[in-house]
Amino acid sequence: MNRRNFMLATPAAALGTLILPTASLSAPAIITNTSQILPRHTKGPRIVICGGGWGGMTAAKYLSKLVPQAQVVLIERNPTFWSGPMSNKWLIDIVNTDFLNHDMLAPSIKYGYSLVHAEVTAIERDKKTVRTTQGALEYDYLILSGGIRNAYDAWFGNDTYAAEYTRQHFPNAYIPNAEMFALKNKLKAFKGGTIVMTLPPPPHRCPPSPYERACLMAWHIKTNKIPGKIIILDPKPTIGPIGEGYRAAFQELYPDIITHVPNARVREVDPFKKHIKTTAGDFDFDDAVLMPPHQAADMVWNAGLVGTGTDGKPTGWANIDPRLFTAKDDDNVYVVGDSMGFISDQFGHYPKSAHVAHAVAKIVSQNLAERIAGKEVVPVLPDNLCYMMVNGDPQEEISVKFEYELDASGKVLQTQIDMDVRTPDLVKEDFQWIESRFNDFL
Numbered sequence: 001m002n003r004r005n006f007m008l009a010t011p012a013a014a015l016g017t018l019i020l021p022t023a024s025l026s027a028p029a030i031i032t033n034t035s036q037i038l039p040r041h042t043k044g045p046r047i048v049i050c051g052g053g054w055g056g057m058t059a060a061k062y063l064s065k066l067v068p069q070a071q072v073v074l075i076e077r078n079p080t081f082w083s084g085p086m087s088n089k090w091l092i093d094i095v096n097t098d099f100l101n102h103d104m105l106a107p108s109i110k111y112g113y114s115l116v117h118a119e120v121t122a123i124e125r126d127k128k129t130v131r132t133t134q135g136a137l138e139y140d141y142l143i144l145s146g147g148i149r150n151a152y153d154a155w156f157g158n159d160t161y162a163a164e165y166t167r168q169h170f171p172n173a174y175i176p177n178a179e180m181f182a183l184k185n186k187l188k189a190f191k192g193g194t195i196v197m198t199l200p201p202p203p204h205r206c207p208p209s210p211y212e213r214a215c216l217m218a219w220h221i222k223t224n225k226i227p228g229k230i231i232i233l234d235p236k237p238t239i240g241p242i243g244e245g246y247r248a249a250f251q252e253l254y255p256d257i258i259t260h261v262p263n264a265r266v267r268e269v270d271p272f273k274k275h276i277k278t279t280a281g282d283f284d285f286d287d288a289v290l291m292p293p294h295q296a297a298d299m300v301w302n303a304g305l306v307g308t309g310t311d312g313k314p315t316g317w318a319n320i321d322p323r324l325f326t327a328k329d330d331d332n333v334y335v336v337g338d339s340m341g342f343i344s345d346q347f348g349h350y351p352k353s354a355h356v357a358h359a360v361a362k363i364v365s366q367n368l369a370e371r372i373a374g375k376e377v378v379p380v381l382p383d384n385l386c387y388m389m390v391n392g393d394p395q396e397e398i399s400v401k402f403e404y405e406l407d408a409s410g411k412v413l414q415t416q417i418d419m420d421v422r423t424p425d426l427v428k429e430d431f432q433w434i435e436s437r438f439n440d441f442l
Ligand SMILES: Cc1cc2nc3c(=O)[nH]c(=O)nc-3n(C[C@H](O)[C@H](O)[C@H](O)COP(=O)(O)OP(=O)(O)OC[C@H]3O[C@@H](n4cnc5c(N)ncnc54)[C@H](O)[C@@H]3O)c2cc1C
Pocket: 050, 051, 052, 053, 054, 055, 056, 075, 076, 077, 078, 083, 084, 085, 086, 087, 088, 118, 119, 120, 121, 145, 146, 147, 148, 173, 174, 175, 176, 205, 206, 209, 213, 297, 298, 299, 336, 337, 338, 339, 352, 353, 354, 355, 356, 357, 385, 386, 387, 388
């Protein structure tokens, strides 16, 4: 059998993956593939970016621009980019699929970086190597922007069947993948009953967005006169951020549909009997959007960069230098986006938002460019801005802004500004915000 026939004969070849030189016919080794994906083709450093979402695509663009002598490689498991921002609005057709879902090859060619579609399976920092389903890549500098993972194990322990059943039947669509379509199709098919929505305990991805989702699902239920209710099980004592704006929307727009239950920390979930026990009571449901706690993406765990709390347990998030965004244990590794861990004892984490992921990716690119050029790196902090739609017709939004500064002792301080009055003007600003970001890195 010649090499071509061999490749066509294996399942891995059918998937388009590379075959190990040592692979046998009976067991093509995909995960353990050790061949190098790309040769080094520049004299400059190689910068590998894991995760091509908001943070990763922005870093790939800016590093290619600011360090032109570097070889920049972006690794992403999904075939296309999918935006979290605007995905709640997409659920009720305010924007279409093409607005959220984008080709990734065109930006890689436009900005001059290499794009590898593969799953990151291991990070060996001692060898400065990333292993993927397509092969291995050595790096000089590594940027991790893998977003979040759903920590179903917090609910189900080792019961992976219950976890998978929950993901299949009650998807939360908080990670860019096919769950988004599942949730939208469910909403369109919903004929009535009680929907329960669990909010993860903080910190979690985009804190105001589950309330936005509840509002827009409620808008769909109201507009289509469906006999349905949404119960929000919130582990926090109050709604926030933009608490006043959301409270007004729940009471004035959806009084018969949305019930917000505070202090509802999940104690037990039975996805088979559709029953959930919380610290604020027990609830039966007909359908649900079940969000377990969020944690840093698997790649951060894999790289051994998750922090340890004062209780000796993993914090769930990357342990980073809050001013430089390097990993505490390894300054050749930067972490951007939602995986970033503790920043300040005034507010904890930066909001896990696309705005922050994009801003920090730009800052990290600048920092790394200065470092490679042998210059001193001056800490720069991000800001944050989130627009949330609460009414589908007329379209009205509320918003929250965060500003950051360093105090004299080097601690990061946060100022929060809520815009609680819902208005169509903020919808306009929201579209301007997202279009300016998409035009920046797509
Ligand atoms: C419903 C919803 C509404 C939101 N609304 C807003 C908003 O209005 N404004 C705002 O600022 N933010 C919003 N967000 C939050 C925003 O989407 C995230 O904060 C942002 O995407 C974080 O960027 P990131 O790069 O850290 O992660 P992501 O954008 O999720 O990118 C991570 C990428 O890494 C890839 N990846 C992960 N693991 C691997 C692996 N092992 N191998 C290869 N690839 C991997 C993933 O496929 C993904 O593409 C919203 C999110 C949701 C879900």
